[in-house]
Amino acid sequence: MKNSIPVLLKKDKVFQQIIDLYGEPTISRRPEGFESLCKLIIEQQVSLASAKACYLKLESFLKKVTPENIIDVSDEDLRSNSVSKQKAVYLKELAKAIINKELDLKALTNKSEDEIKSELTAIKGIGNWTAEVYIMFCLQKEDVFPIGDIALQNTLKELFPVATKEEMMALSENWKPNRSLATHFFWHYYLKKRNREPLVY
CATH class of the missing domain: 1.10.340.30 (Hypothetical protein; domain 2)
Structure with a gap:
């Protein structure tokens, strides 16, 4: 998934801004099952x-x-x-x-x-x-955009002039077919801005 970072950087300047602030996101994986x-x-x-x-x-x-x-x-x-x-x-x-x-x-x-x-x-x-x-x-699919996630919603509201889930989904069209990676960027931003680390267990 990280191999697609250059592709995403070309699609939207926000991802370079996140890297400039907090570095590249960690791409977490969980086992299937x-x-x-x-x-x-x-x-x-x-x-x-x-x-x-x-x-x-x-x-x-x-x-x-x-x-x-x-x-x-x-x-x-x-x-x-x-x-x-x-x-x-x-x-x-x-x-x-x-x-x-x-x-x-x-x-x-x-x-x-x-x-x-x-x-x-x-x-x-x-x-x-x-x-x-x-x-x-768990399945590492590359174009998932879990719009029900509150942290993702809050980050999108901070970074873009969007208010509704419909607006957020429309915005996410710009990042296809790499929306999973885009989501990792936004979660990374959310956690770093709040001085929190990803939780692993």
Whole structure:
């Protein structure tokens, strides 16, 4: 993905401005599979720091986060390990879909982004943001633009005269087919401006 930085620099001067301020972005990767999707479900609508603490507590309790272990653990035990009632339902729905072979995560790699998104969002608790971030970080697709992400929205509002998601999506057309890389630039800007580092776990 980093090989496309020169292409993006030619498309919009904002990317050079970000490099001048904060250097090149780190291109993060997460492994494909159940654990990464569980992390993303836990990360929905909470800070990454609290999501990390919750996931590590759950992992320590289960020893290994697998579909079978999630199905077997009680809702009470999930809640006592900081998983909300709603997210406990989502984790179990995901585990059930995998155990029942309704979802084959290994088979997603060779499918189109629309196909992947359709399969993932069919699972209760996985919306567009979760699916898009999985596609971007785990499957390394190069033209993903997770417009539901609040940090991305806030950065675009700071850097461009845009206010609505529709305006942001229209703006993103300029960065095709490298919108994943563009998103990494904007997240990089967002974190550096706030003296925060990317969270890895």
